Amino acid sequence: MFKVSFSKQGGFCDKISRRNVLTLGATGLLGGLSLPSMLQMQAVAASAKPARVKSCIFLMLEGGPSHIDMWDLKPNAPSEIRGPFSPISTNVPGTQISEILPMCSKIVDQFTILRSHSHGDNAHQTGRHWVMTGYKPNFPDGQAKGVPFNEHYPSIGSIVSRELGHRGAVPPYIEVPEPLGPGGPGFYGPRYAPFTIETDPVEPTFAVRDLNVVEGIDENRFERRKTLLERANALGAGGGGVGRAKTMDTYYEKALEMVTSPAARRAFNIQGEKSAVRERYGMTSIGQCSLLSRRLVEAGSRFIGVSHGSWDTHFDNFTGHRKALVPPTDQAFSALIEDLDQRGMLDETLVVMMGEMGRTPRINKDAGRDHWSMCQSVILAGGGIKRGAVIGASDDTASYPTTTPYGVQDLLYTILDLMGINPAKIYPDSLGRPVPLVTGGKRIDEIIA
C-alpha cells in the first residue's frame, strides 16, 4: 500500500507535500509511473484550489429509480410507455415533474434536474461500480459479493476523503445506513475507507459502532483511561513516535476527539434533534439518513454516502414508486434542501441524488420497468449548482438524451471540480500504473451557476 508519510513537510491527510507525492512513486510502486505524470502530480500537489463546496451528500437510490415516472415524464407517449402518473406544475414556471413528488415540486427552484445522464451499463453491480468509481469493473455483474466490492478503484468518497481530509471531529467519509457496494477505497487502502455506520438512524436504538463508550464506563472513567493511556505511551517505547506508529498516534487523537468532543457526539446524537425537524425529514430510513448527513456536514464531514433501496422495480413499478419508494424520498430530499438552505449551508454543500441507472421506458408484462442506463435523471443541488434549472432533454419516450449526453466521468469530474479537487490528479496503483482520479470527462458547465 501507499506510504504517504506524515513527515515534516506534510500536514494531516489533506496536504501532501511534493516530496511525499513523489515518494508515492518510489516506495510502493514505481513501475509504470512515467516522469511526466510524476511531475503532473507534483504540480497538482502544489496547487490546492480553495473551493466553496466543502462537503458532498450523495444519495444513492440503489436499484435504479424510474426517471420517466419521477423527473422526466412523457405524458404524450403511448400508454405502454408513459405510465399512470401525471405531471404537475412546480414553483418554477414551465418545469413539470411527477405528481408523486409533491414536496419536491414546491422547491424545484432550489435544484437542478439533469435529464441527459447516460452511461450504458445495464447491470446493478457493474453499473454502481461505474457510477461510484468512474471505472468499469473487471468482474462480470453478480460476481462480486464482498463489501465493499470495488477492489481496485477507489470510490468518489475515498477520493474526496484523500484529497480534502478532515475538517472537524468526525471522519471525512461516512456511509450510512450500510456500506455502499462500491464505496470502498480500492487501492488507496484502509486509511481512505469510509467510516460506516451500520445501523439505521431511524431505529430508536441507533448508535454508532465504537463511538459510545460501553456501558459501565462513564465519562469520568473514560477520561481516567485516556489520561492513563497518555502517560503509559509517554513512558513506553517509541515516545517520539516514528513512521506508522506516529500516524496511529494521530488517529488515536482523532478517535479520542470523536469520542470525547461534544461536537462529534452531538452530530451523531440524532435522538437529540428536535422532533419537529426529525418529522420534517420523515421517520424513514432515507429521511433520518438525510438528517444525519446534514448534521455530519455541520460537524465537518466531507462526503456522506447514503444508500437507499431497493428501487429495482421489475414488478409493480408503479405501486412501488407511488407507495414505498418515492414518498419518503420526496420528503427527505425536500427537507434536506430546505434545511441546508435555511441554515445557510446550501452553498457549501453539494447534494447529488441518483441511482446506478434509470428504468426502461417500456412497461413490462408484470407492470414493472426493467434496467435502463441509456437515460436517467440526476438531481443536483447546492454548492455551485444552478437553482431551478432543467438541463438536458430526452426523446419522446425518455429512452435517449436528445441533447449532449453526460456520462459517469463527466459527473464525477464535475463533483470533484466543484470541491476544488483536480480530477486529472494521478496516483499510481499497486502495479505502478498511473490512475487519474477521473479518466476523461468534462465539467458539466450547463449545471453550474
Added chain:
Amino acid sequence: MSPWAGDISYNRSMSQPRVLLITTLLAIVLLPWTVVAVPMISPVEVALVGPESTQQLVVTQETENGLSDLTHEAKYRSKNEAVAIVNEQGIVRPVGEGITEVRVSSSVGTKNIPVRVQGLQNPKPISFRRDIQPILTKAACNSGGCHGKADGQNGFKLSLFGFDDEFDFAAVVKAARGRRVNISAPDRSLFLRKATGDLPHGGGRKIETSGLWYARILRWLREGAKLDEPNELDTVRLEIYPAAASMRHDSGQQLQVFAVDSDGTRRCVTREAEFISNATDVAEVDSSGLVQVSTVPGEAAILARYRGVVSVARVRLPQGGNVARPVLTHPIDVLVWDRFSLLGIRPSELVDDADFLRRVYLDSIGTLPTVEEARAFLSNRALDKREKLIDDLLRRSEYADFWAMKWADILRVDRERIQSNGTIAMTRWLRYQFANNRPYDEFVTAVITAVGSTVSESPAAFYVVHNDAEKMARSISQAFLGVRIECAQCHHHPFEKWGQHDYFAFAGFFTGVKQKKMGAQAQKILDGPGQDLAHPRTQQIVPAAGLGAGPAMIGEDVSRRTVLAAWMTKTTNPFLARMLVNRLWAHYFGRGLADPIDDMRSTNPASNEPLLNMLADRFIENGFDVKKITKFILTSRVYQLSSDVNQSNELDEQNFSHARWKAMSAEVLLDAISQATGISESFNGWPEGYRAIQVWDNRMPNYFFRIFGKPRRVSVCECERGTEPSIAQALHLMNAPETMSKLRSRFGAVRRLVESNLSESEIVDELYLSTLSRFPTTDERELMVGVFDDPVSSRQTAVEDILWTLINTREFVFNH
C-alpha cells in the same frame, strides 16, 4: 510555462552580459593561487550532427568526497556564435557548419571544449521512429493520462509510451482523414499548433516554438511526414555520465545521456531521455536530468529511458563521520556494516531481550509470547538463548499456521472463487508444506505443475482462481520471480527489457491447463498439449520461453508447466531465490532489500546488492531450505537491532540501521488481544478455540478483519494487505464492545488476576508481561499501581483499566 512543457528555448541575447564576463575573467586571474584542479568536462569534444542536435555539457570537480557538480554554476561562452551557441545550463546547439570552441569558466578554472558542427546543409531526413517518437514520449503526449490511454484523448490516440511506431504514425498522419498534418503548410498543422498551445489544447503547451523539438517536427512535416523503415537505426544502449556519483547532502548533479545506435552513432539525448529515481527520499531528478539529493543518507538508482532502452546511474549520499565496527561474525552483518561504513550511518544498539522476544514471536509465528514464556526467556541466563528461541519458534505449529496464511494470501486462496472445500484443501496443503519445511524448489514445482482435484489437498485450485493462461503467467511471474511482466501485456515494460514478446512467450507455458468440473464444488485440473501464443501486434507465433531465456524445449510427453518448473527451479535461475529471500527479508524487516518486493529489476536495484546475492546463493546452496535461511536471517545482529533511533540513523529507511515499527496484521492483532485478555475470539459459525491466523475463510464477514485490512486475496501482491492505520481502528481498539466483554469476562485474565492473591505490583507485572512481554519500569509500575489507589476504582475496574490501557498503547499495537 509549466515545468514539463518540454523544449528548451534558446535566445542569442542570453549570452553572458558584460559584467558577468568581467567577474569571470577576474576569477580566472585570481584562482590559480588557491586551486590547482581544473574542471573535468564531459564530453571532451562536442560533435553535433544535424540541425536539431544538442549536447549537454557536464562540468565536475574532483574532491576528496567524490565528484562535485559545477555544471549549473559554470559560465559558458561560444567563441563563434555563427557555428554554435550555448545556454546557461551548458547545452550546446548548432547554428552553422564548422568548428569552434566553448569556453567553460568555473570556480576551479577554465577550459575550452572544441565543437564541430556538421550535417546542417544537407541534413539527414528526420526519422519518425528515432526523432519524433522520443519527443512525444518526453512531452508525455503518449502517457497513460493523455493520448496514450486505452481510448485516447479527445479522439486522438497514441500507443502507450510510443511502443507502436506504425500505429502512432497512422494516428498522427492518417487518422481523422489526415487533418492533423498539413503538408502544404507544415507550420499550420493541427499536430504542431495543438502541441505549442497555439490552438486550445487540454494538455497545455508542450513544445516551444523557439525550440529544437518544434524545429525537428516542422522539418519532418516539410520532408513529407514520412515513416521510415523499421530497425534501421535502433538504439542499442544508453550511456549515462556520471554512471556513479557520491554526493554531498543538499547538492545537485547534472546527468548526461548518450544513445548508442546500432550503426555505432553516439549522440547526446539528455533532452529527450526521461529520468526517474527509485528512492526519492534520497534523490530526486527532474526532466532535464538534474539530480538533487536530500539529507537522507543512502543510495538511489536514477533510471534514464529513451526509446524503450533503459540504463541507470547510481547516486550515493553518504553522511560524514566514522562508524565504529563491532566484531562481526555473521556474514549478513559484515555486508550490512559495509553499508553503514560507506554511508556513515551509526546503527541502533542491540535490542534488549524483552523487545527481541516480542518481535521474533510476532514476526516468525504471528503470536504473542505468553506470560510464562516471557518470564522463562527473560530469566534465562544462557548466552545462546536467542538462537535457541529461534529454533523453538520455527518448530512451533503456529509457524505453519502463520506462513500458510501468508502464502494463502499470496497465492490467492479465495473462497469466492474456489468455494469452501477448495479453500480448505489448499490451505491445508500450504500448512503441511510449512510444517514439514518442504524445500522451496519442490514447493514451487508443486504449485507450477499442480494437477488433480481442487478439493484434495493440493495447490490445484490456483488454476481455478487464475482461469486463463495470461493471468496464471502474470501471477506466477510476480509472486515467484518478482517480475511484473503484466506491464508488458499491452506495451513494452517501461522500466525493463521486457516486451510483449516476453509476455506471450511466458504465458505460452500455461496454455495446456484444462479444467474439468467434478460436481458442484470441485474442479479437476488437467494438462493438455497447449500451444504457443501469437504476438498480438505482429501475429507471429512466440515460442514458450522463460524470462530472458531462449525458447523452451517442450517434448511430446511432458507438460508445458513441467518445463517451466524445471527452468524456474534450476539453481542458475536468476530470479527465484532472490525473490524468496527478498520476500523473507521484507517480512522480517518491514522493507525488502529490493523494494517493492515484486518489482525486482536491474533498474530498481537492491539497497544492498551484495547482501541480496549472498542470501540467494546461500539459500540455493542449502537446498532451498526456508527454515534454515530464516534462522540465518534472524540470528544476525542487524535483525536484532533496537527500534530506538539515534541522530545518525533516524532518517535511514533503506539500510536497516534500526528496526522499524511494523503494523501487526489484522489476524495477529486480534489473536494478541484474545491472548492478553485470556478470552479467545468466537468467529461466527466456527467452533470455539480457533485463532485468527487459522481462519481459512478470506471472505468471512468480520468487522475487525475488514478495518484492519485482512486481504481479500484479489492480487498476488503482498501490498494488498492494508498496513495503514485509520480512525475506525483506533475507535475499535478503544471502544469495541467485543473487547470490553473480553476484559470483563468471568473466565478472562482480568478476573483471574482480581481473584488471585497477587499484590497490586505483581498484577501490574503480569499485565505488562502478557501484553508487552516485559516487566514495567519503575515509573510504569508506580503509574499503574496508582490506579488501584483511585478512590473510585475497585480492584476489578483497576485491572480492567490497566489492561485496556496497555492494549491501546502504541507499543502493543505495533511490532517494533
